[in-house]
Amino acid sequence: MRGVLRGTLLAGAVALLVAPAPAAGGTAPLVCLDPGHASRPDLTTEPIGPGSSIRKIKDGGGAAGEARVVLRIAKRARIVLENGGLRVAMTRTGPDFTLGRGGNVDRAKFCNRRNAALMIRIHADGSSDPARHGAATLYPAWRHGWTDDVYRPSLRAARLLQRALVRRTGARDLGLFRRGDLTGFNWANVPVVLVETGFMTNPAERRRLTSFPYQWKIARALARGAERFLGRRA
Ligand SMILES: [Zn+2]
Numbered sequence: 001m002r003g004v005l006r007g008t009l010l011a012g013a014v015a016l017l018v019a020p021a022p023a024a025g026g027t028a029p030l031v032c033l034d035p036g037h038a039s040r041p042d043l044t045t046e047p048i049g050p051g052s053s054i055r056k057i058k059d060g061g062g063a064a065g066e067a068r069v070v071l072r073i074a075k076r077a078r079i080v081l082e083n084g085g086l087r088v089a090m091t092r093t094g095p096d097f098t099l100g101r102g103g104n105v106d107r108a109k110f111c112n113r114r115n116a117a118l119m120i121r122i123h124a125d126g127s128s129d130p131a132r133h134g135a136a137t138l139y140p141a142w143r144h145g146w147t148d149d150v151y152r153p154s155l156r157a158a159r160l161l162q163r164a165l166v167r168r169t170g171a172r173d174l175g176l177f178r179r180g181d182l183t184g185f186n187w188a189n190v191p192v193v194l195v196e197t198g199f200m201t202n203p204a205e206r207r208r209l210t211s212f213p214y215q216w217k218i219a220r221a222l223a224r225g226a227e228r229f230l231g232r233r234a
Contacts, residue, residue, distance in 0.1 A: 029118075029230050030087040032111035034184070035074040036123040036194075037067035039095035046103045049146045049186030056183055058103025063126030063200035067095065069209050070122040073197060076219035077122070084227055089114050104184035112189045118157055118226055121184055121194035124209055126201045133202040134172030137162035138194040141180035153191035153229075161193055161225035168221035169214065171198055171205075191229075195222065 041061035048054045061067075071092065078088045091107045092098050099106060111119040125136070139158035140147040147154070158176050166173040174196075179185060185192055197218050198205040208214040227233040 028085055028087050030089055030114055030116050031081050031226050031230075032089045032091070032114060032116035032119040032190070033074045033077055034091040034107050034111065034119060034121040035067070035070040036121060037062040037070070038092070038097060039067070042101065042103060044103075046105045046183060048181060048183045049143070052186070056181070063124055065206070065210065066124045066126070066200050069124055069200070069215070070197070071095075072212075073215050073218050073222075074122050076216050077120070077222045080219050080223035081226065084223060084232065086226070086230070086232070089116065104182070105187050108184050108187035108189075108192070111192070112187075116190045117230055119188055119190050119192040120161070120222060120226065121192065122222070123194060123196050125196045125199045127199055128201075130201055130203065133199045133205040134174040135162070135165050135169065135198055136174035136177055136196045137165070138177045138179050138182065138185075138196065140182070140185035140188070140192060141178045143180060143186070146186045147188075150188060150191050154185075154193055157191050157225070157229045158193045160228045161195055161222060164221040164225035164228070165195065165197070165218065168224070169198075169208075169217050 037059055042058040045055035045057050048056050074090060078090060081088050089111070091110050097106060099110065137158045139154045140151060142148060142151040162176055165171065182194065184194070198209050200206050200209060224233065
């Protein structure tokens with residue numbers, strides 16, 4: 001028994017010695033995926049930024065069917081990102097936030113604590129105009145003390161993700177939007193973007209968004225954009 005155990009330990013030590021070194025610089029960067037919304041709306045409020053007296057509801061609920069669709073996209077994106085050697089954390093892997101009831105402050109802090117190299121908030125849009133369709137990427141407006149540290153890299157990430165998204169899905173390019181009113185941006189201490197992957201209220205786009213092949217297309221696009229942002233792909 002002892003000899004066998006020692007042999008096993010020795011083999012383990014040798015395996016450790018010959019195992020390939022992790023990516024240069026140590027651990028792989030972590031991408032924090034934040035699929036929007038939850039199983040039900042949360043109409044309690046939270047400050048839109050640190051120290052702010054302006055409060056917004058935690059979760060209006062999103063467009064009908066959005067929460068399920070964006071979770072599926074996020075899970076697929078996780079697979080693509082991990083296959084590419086990146087680490088991934090998700091604010092939710094089921095209907096609700098991983099750490100219980102939580103708004104966008106908690107989701108931002110979740111990604112901050114993990115020192116994410118990029119936080120990708122994944123949403124799908126809604127409109128009273130059923131003809132409206134297309135994809136857009138939101139990024140934080142510059143504000144001293146809130147987003148000054150993440151503004152530039154977030155804008156760069158937004159450009160890369162939006163370009164990858166439009167190219168890979170063929171969705172109409174609605175462009176980039178700078179937002180100063182989003183709680184999930186103002187509390188983030190890591191580069192952050194919010195991708196509006198399409199309109200759930202447009203019948204044709206809704207059909208695409210709920211189809212697995214299109215969800216994979218979006219997932220691959222988000223992963224490629226993130227990889228370019230992290231310098232892991234030209
Ligand atoms: Zn949403």
